[in-house]
Amino acid sequence: MESLFGNQDLFPEEGSNSFADIILPVPIPRMFTYRIPHSLENQVQIGARVIVQFGKKKVLTGIIGKVHNKPPQAYDAKPILDILDDQPTVNPLQIRFWVWMAEYYCCHIGEVMLAALPSGLRLSSESKVQLNPNFDPEESQYPLDEREEKILEALENSPELSYDDCEKILGVKTIHPILKSLVIKEAILIFERIQDKYTPKVETRIRLKPEIAQDKKALEAVFEELSGKVKQESILLKFLRDLPVFNNPALNEKGLDKAKLLEEGDSESSLKTLIKNGIFESFKQVINRIDETEITAGELILSEKQEAAVSEIKTHFESKQTVLLHGITGSGKTEIYIQLIKEVLESGSQVLMLLPEIALTTQIVARLKQVFGGQMGVYHSKYSDNERVEVWNGVISGRFPFVVGVRSSIFLPFDSLGMIIVDEEHESSYKQFDPAPRFQARDAAIMLSYFHQAKTLLGSATPSFESYFNATEGEKYGLVELPERYGNSNLPEFHLADLSADKRKNLLKVDTTRMMREKIQDALSKNEQVLIFQNRRGYSPYIQCEDCGWTGQCIQCDVSLTYHQFAEEMRCHYCGYKEKVPTACPACGSTQLATMGMGTERIEESLSLLFPEARIGRMDLDTTRSKYGYQKLLDEFGARHIDILVGTQMITKGLDFGNVTVVGVWDGDRILNFPDFRSGERAYQQITQVAGRAGRREAKGNVIIQTRRPDEAIYDRVIKGDYFEFYRQEMHERRKFYYPPFVKLIKITTRHSDYKTAERAALELHQHMAKIAVKKIVLGPEKAIIGRIKNLYQFESLIKLDRTGSTQSDFKNHLAVIQETITAKPEFRSVRFIVDVDPN
């Protein structure tokens, strides 16, 4: 297969290009080839947006992905209708990255494009036209023909029309020549999406007329003139108080926000009079949504160990592209990152730092802001689209040479990255589940670095086994170890609290062991704080009838409904379906309905029974839905307004609170029980991470793990902090049973609304895949663990591929053809195959 990565492909010789491959926002596997008309030859640039006709009717906006001189074999190339950009919207490195992503993750490049562009920049599937507001038919030097007149008339009555509308109005098949002529005659505009959807925030500001501000005498004269006119005088006084123009006339220029000036009840009409009389003037100014923080940081001095780590990392970078920093919890990785980021920025390159979703609103960002201030952009998934476009534009303009962001920030328009840092690199939230592209941001970041000739630093206290493998046996990454905590802090002490033993001895109280109660009580009495962790997965509460065993089921998915006490509802966590909790069992009529399982809500309740004095907070999906919900809870906790914080995975990530001395793991066994080859690794990571929140300063930390199986080997490993030994054993298993990192996994889900059709399609897929001549194992198809979601039945196949040579790309190429062959059959037309490369 021809390489899609080679630079030559993207940048052929100048002057020889008569065709362009266009990335279109529609689900088609490949780029589509169009002819470049002579009139547009000079404007063709990779990354520019174009208008093309797609199929018989549709007119689409796409992006030029490649230019070349090979006519397509299978169809006649249509001409590009128009080019929208003088400056490309995306740069060639981004396109190269998109192409790689589509190939590697087996999805359409159009899907990658849609994921990559903030929707404010996104291309609509239909280009539209509007009247040019500057157009005056009376004064136009160009005569209009009848059809053009008709379009203009229609546009008088509706603010915008699609190409389709225009074709209908005139009853013609190709509208573009007519519209193009109208554009040239400056009568209409074709929508420029960027200006169109992105609305800058505008403020009205007030300042003195320059001649008054610059002349003290004139200003005094104004005062005299206003004496007695109390309202106007008060506005002028307030203005001068907030902006001491009298002493420093230069201040006048930037003026004051009008809303602020009138804040204290001064009347708008008095201000208007002042403007009318030529004392003040008002003007509009575009302001940044993202606040410009001043740099306030006191420099921290790196410890000797941190210094050594920094220089080891740099030494590795001389010969390796990627380095893994394995530093235990509280070892001070952040300051190491800061030092390296500073150096890269000083050298003139850009830096990207990836953080897991939820960690992004917390202390680490606050710390980075102190150091990097306004040159740091933050790219958050809870940001509004306008805010995202602002970060996007800030990267292009150079305002943000450094960005810290969630996984989607790998799509920002960097053109000269020097380093990417992936903090908490083991985090499973770096993987996007849905929709396509189902990418793993850590792995994609390494590829992106490679395209930029940059370096990647992976950091974690509990590295993913893949990364640790690459850093040790694989010899691909450099490895730097930081085995001690920063300062005088030590790792916490662990206690296994045996639930079964306590039950036998009658020591259990509302699901707590004596050990748990004692340690919590102890901390509370010393005014120290407590974190209680409950794994959400697999342990959500549900309602069950105690007489007949009935449980609420989702009507669209094969799962039980989860009980939400606060709303008195049962909800499906897969499709959002919900219903009120019934007063009696729908099956047998009994009123003995009980709550089973232990969600965070129940734990909160139990704790408030046990510790009625304590202030208890809860952090889970329900309490953090709003934009600042998470931050607010953490602020309260940080300010010690909460004594005990109960939470899901969210509380395990990177929190650094000095006053937390007790961490309780409510049900350790639940963490061990995933039906997954990664369950051991995940459990080790989760317990170690949450335990790492305890005792991060001088005061000693305690970690209590409640369990029915205190003899599980994994607890012993976690307690000893013996990552390497644990890794070694798990690796042995993975090698034996063919699991990553020794093979590559691809999971394919076959979905259809009819059970039989889904099953048959999955079988056919299986048979075809079995015949592909590469080194592999094909498992399945099996009914998925959740056999039906949103009324679609699903079957899963798992493929284990040899890691070497071209096995993967060969397999993926065949797979694409097989999918097309199967869905070409009428009976399988609406079957969907969901390909997940490197599934979590």
Ligand SMILES: Nc1ncnc2c1ncn2[C@@H]1O[C@H](COP(=O)(O)OP(=O)(O)OP(=O)(O)O)[C@@H](O)[C@H]1O
């Ligand atoms: N050089 C230093 N000078 C002063 N304080 C430091 C220094 N390095 C680290 N610290 C402090 O030590 C604590 C732990 O550091 P940090 O949060 O960076 O750890 P970490 O390695 O990221 O841990 P985790 O993996 O648990 O998130 C923080 O409170 C930090 O401010």
Ligand SMILES: [Zn+2]
């Ligand atoms: Zn459902």
